[in-house]
Amino acid sequence: MKNKRILLSLYEFHTSSAAIAIDGKIVFACHEDRIIQKKNEIGFPLLSIKKCIKFACIQPEDIDEVIIVNDKDSFKNYNAIVNYLFKRQSRYSIDDWINENKNFWFKNIYENRKYKSYFKCMGGEKKVPNDHYIKTNFYDEKKSVEKNVISLFKEKILLVKRLGIKNAKINFVPHYKCHHYHAFYSSKQRNFNKSLILHCEGDGGKYNQAVSIPTLKGLKFIHGTNKFNLGRLYQWTTLNLNMKPYHDEYKVMGLSPYGDVQKSVKLSKILNKYFKVHKKKFVIEFKSKPKDMYYFFKKIYNNFRFDEVAGGLQHLIEKLLSEWVFKLTSKYRNRSEIFYGGGVAMNVKSNLAISKIKKIKKFFVPLSPADETNVLGALYMMIEKDYLQKNKSLKKIPSLSSPYLGMEYNSYNINSIKKYIGQGKVNILKLEKVAQDLNKGKIIARFSGRSEFGQRALGNRSILASPIYKNIQNKINYSIKSRDFWLPFGLTIIEEDENKYLIRNKFKSSPFMTTCYELKPKYYNFFTCGVHDKDNTVRAQILKKEVNNDYYRLIKELKKITKIGAIVNTSMNFHKYPIVETEEHALDFFKFSKIDGLILNEFYISK
Numbered sequence: 001m002k003n004k005r006i007l008l009s010l011y012e013f014h015t016s017s018a019a020i021a022i023d024g025k026i027v028f029a030c031h032e033d034r035i036i037q038k039k040n041e042i043g044f045p046l047l048s049i050k051k052c053i054k055f056a057c058i059q060p061e062d063i064d065e066v067i068i069v070n071d072k073d074s075f076k077n078y079n080a081i082v083n084y085l086f087k088r089q090s091r092y093s094i095d096d097w098i099n100e101n102k103n104f105w106f107k108n109i110y111e112n113r114k115y116k117s118y119f120k121c122m123g124g125e126k127k128v129p130n131d132h133y134i135k136t137n138f139y140d141e142k143k144s145v146e147k148n149v150i151s152l153f154k155e156k157i158l159l160v161k162r163l164g165i166k167n168a169k170i171n172f173v174p175h176y177k178c179h180h181y182h183a184f185y186s187s188k189q190r191n192f193n194k195s196l197i198l199h200c201e202g203d204g205g206k207y208n209q210a211v212s213i214p215t216l217k218g219l220k221f222i223h224g225t226n227k228f229n230l231g232r233l234y235q236w237t238t239l240n241l242n243m244k245p246y247h248d249e250y251k252v253m254g255l256s257p258y259g260d261v262q263k264s265v266k267l268s269k270i271l272n273k274y275f276k277v278h279k280k281k282f283v284i285e286f287k288s289k290p291k292d293m294y295y296f297f298k299k300i301y302n303n304f305r306f307d308e309v310a311g312g313l314q315h316l317i318e319k320l321l322s323e324w325v326f327k328l329t330s331k332y333r334n335r336s337e338i339f340y341g342g343g344v345a346m347n348v349k350s351n352l353a354i355s356k357i358k359k360i361k362k363f364f365v366p367l368s369p370a371d372e373t374n375v376l377g378a379l380y381m382m383i384e385k386d387y388l389q390k391n392k393s394l395k396k397i398p399s400l401s402s403p404y405l406g407m408e409y410n411s412y413n414i415n416s417i418k419k420y421i422g423q424g425k426v427n428i429l430k431l432e433k434v435a436q437d438l439n440k441g442k443i444i445a446r447f448s449g450r451s452e453f454g455q456r457a458l459g460n461r462s463i464l465a466s467p468i469y470k471n472i473q474n475k476i477n478y479s480i481k482s483r484d485f486w487l488p489f490g491l492t493i494i495e496e497d498e499n500k501y502l503i504r505n506k507f508k509s510s511p512f513m514t515t516c517y518e519l520k521p522k523y524y525n526f527f528t529c530g531v532h533d534k535d536n537t538v539r540a541q542i543l544k545k546e547v548n549n550d551y552y553r554l555i556k557e558l559k560k561i562t563k564i565g566a567i568v569n570t571s572m573n574f575h576k577y578p579i580v581e582t583e584e585h586a587l588d589f590f591k592f593s594k595i596d597g598l599i600l601n602e603f604y605i606s607k
């Protein structure tokens with residue numbers, strides 16, 4: 001491997017992950033939370049690094065560069081370091097979040113109390129989980145923030161070296177840039193002269209909303225702010241609705257169409273008074289700054305029902321983001337192809353709203369555009385640098401070949417499966433039999449091939465069901481996933497049937513479930529599952545045969561019976577747990593959930 005150029009990237013906030021590229025091609029990526037089965041895990045992704053090294057069949061000393069997402073701009077104050085030490089975004093309960101507001105922010109902001117240490121206020125050393133891989137006793141508020149950051153970075157470098165990665169140069173890179181690099185270079189179709197790259201998120205280091213353009217000399221930053229507060233408003237509104245920030249924002253989005261439209265619009269207009277889209281800076285900032293993001297808006301929300309709050313907030317972000325992108329496309333008239341990332345781009349409904357701007361010709365939202373894919377962006381940043389140094393055209397940088405970037409596990413046979421599960425039938429997989437069972441209303445999980453990278457299950461770690469079987473949504477919700485009743489599931493639709501069911505839009509066969517589509521009116525009331533009850537939108541994965549042939553064949557087999565080229569697809573995970581990763585996780589899921597069947601690679605297991 002010594003003649004190959006090997007790059008390893010790491011991300012340590014939610015959801016921590018690692019990825020590896022060999023000779024300019026991203027070959028593997030995985031999340032720490034899948035391996036340890038703790039949702040949205042934060043911390044040094046030690047086990048993910050080991051998986052990267054194992055997959056690539058290399059020795060740690062073969063790695064040429066380690067790219068760690070987040071430079072010192074992501075740690076501008078003590079709180080940012082403490083967030084990392086506490087694993088705040090992954091480990092905090094709803095009570096912890098409420099206590100933080102009550103005991104820290106309220107006292108500091110509303111009672112004008114003297115600044116009190118956030119670290120001590122929230123529990124001090126007792127609150128630091130004992131499963132960090134780095135030493136955490138470096139933290140010292142008697143020293144400056146800068147000195148604390150230097151100590152934190154030293155701990156990380158020490159750990160990298162201890163893993164045997166001793167020949168690599170270690171780089172700390174800006175957070176926001178990773179979103180831009182992933183959004184642009186992951187795409188197969190990119191036009192350097194016609195593209196604008198945008199991102200929006202809650203917290204992002206130097207900028208949490210920014211705009212750049214691709215050039216043949218590298219991506220060029222043009223606008224940005226760290227005062228974009230719509231992502232933060234979404235997080236604190238999630239808490240105001242008694243749901244968990246950094247986890248449950250999708251639930252708020254799913255709830256939004258249930259609110260009375262007039263009241264939702266009324267709330268949106270009230271909220272809109274606090275924000276503005278800058279005409280010259282091309283960012284969204286406060287027009288009138290509220291005292292805080294939780295208590296201040298809580299008072300306003302008290303006049304509305306919970307679903308109207310969700311509806312009002314969704315209406316606001318769709319309006320403001322559309323206005324922002326409209327202004328950008330008016331200024332950069334020759335740039336009509338949008339590449340859009342960051343945590344706010346997980347809001348598939350606002351993605352659809354933005355895409356309706358007439359001037360936009362193409363709208364690309366990459367695989368899982370929140371922070372977990374920053375490792376992919378970090379690799380692209382280094383790959384671009386390598387290409388420029390070797391005078392190679394940036395147009396030739398390989399796009400992301402597949403979302404199935406994780407591990408493949410295939411160690412069980414019929415006997416060992418029978419031994420593991422105790423009860424149940426195990427047969428060689430026959431797609432015809434699975435399709436028949438799906439058509440009878442059975443719920444079947446599919447564990448096959450390499451795992452998907454990102455927050456969405458795209459067929460290889462999925463729960464599947466017929467989209468037209470009566471009452472199937474309730475069956476999945478109540479007996480398997482314990483999900484809230486208002487949340488729709490997604491659909492995987494085979495490419496040739498996309499235009500049959502869905503209104504054509506600018507996403508061009510979105511393969512990653514990163515946008516929603518509008519259903520054609522003649523199919524309203526046709527699907528029993530996979531379509532939002534209230535607004536007839538579909539969070540669809542459009543599947544091409546060449547992307548996942550086995551999954552495609554299963555849907556085709558079901559289509560032979562149902563005449564429908566679509567299947568309900570939701571992630572295979574227990575409530576509040578990450579998506580399953582290994583065969584054992586999948587077999588446990590079969591044993592302890594109420595699914596009817598499990599495809600485990602070449603086997604079909606049924607109850």
Ligand SMILES: [Fe+2]
Pocket residue numbers: 175179201203204342343370371
């Ligand atoms: Fe981010």
